[in-house]
Amino acid sequence: MLIPCFACESRFRPDEFFLACHDYHRGMDLVAWTCPRCGNRDDLRVLPDALGFGYPRRGRFDVQDRYKVPGLRRHRQDLRLDISLNQDVWHVHTRLHRLTAGRSPARA
Numbered sequence: 259m260l261i262p263c264f265a266c267e268s269r270f271r272p273d274e275f276f277l278a279c280h281d282y283h284r285g286m287d288l289v290a291w292t293c294p295r296c297g298n299r300d301d302l303r304v305l306p307d308a309l310g311f312g313y314p315r316r317g318r319f320d321v322q323d324r325y326k327v328p329g330l331r332r333h334r335q336d337l338r339l340d341i342s343l344n345q346d347v348w349h350v351h352t353r354l355h356r357l358t359a360g361r362s363p364a365r366a
């Protein structure tokens with residue numbers, strides 16, 4: 259099973275693909291993905307048996323296209339998304355600096 263990059267059409271094994279996921283956004287239920295070949299950045303949602311590609315809109319993530327990945331599972335944690343496929347598990351973490359971005363500087 260290979261998963262394509264929709265920008266450059268390279269195809270990746272699940273391990274290569276999911277290791278390139280970063281920045282889990284729990285509110286919008288999406289992860290960011292950066293193609294290891296062409297550097298294209300995409301947003302996607304991990305769904306049961308599929309990846310959902312789409313766009314953030316009005317504070318939500320709208321899935322426009324689904325790519326079937328039979329056996330794909332997700333487990334939402336507070337600051338992490340666990341993605342599993344067969345025996346493998348990948349963890350995609352939330353970027354913590356986003357949560358502290360509003361904090362005032364310690365010193366003026």
Ligand SMILES: [Zn+2]
Pocket residue numbers: 263264265266267268293294295296297298
């Ligand atoms: Zn690419």
